[in-house]
Amino acid sequence: MQRPRRIAISRVFEKTYKKLDVKRQQRVDEALCRFAENPDDPSLYLHLLEPKTAGKWSISAGGDLRCLFIEIEGGEVVFLALGTHSQLYG
DSSP states (O other): OOOOSEEEEOHHHHHHHHHSOHHHHHHHHHHHHHHHHOTTOGGGOOEEOOGGGTTEEEEEOSTTEEEEEEEEGGGEEEEEEEEEHHHHHO
């Protein structure tokens, strides 16, 4: 994946982020910074999700914490959701 030109955060993502403890917020911040610099950083475990979530991607923020996003026109990325594997995938 190419380096994003712009990263946006959805309100849902932001709301969930604010509920995290400081340590988890720091892990998310670090993951987003690594993603902005190099989306293919192996520590992010970047992958496209199954067809039922068409067009959504996931990165790891450490442990069981995941950040879901979509890529839209012009190289923009929008982070949509944040949570544990079970919270996001059921």
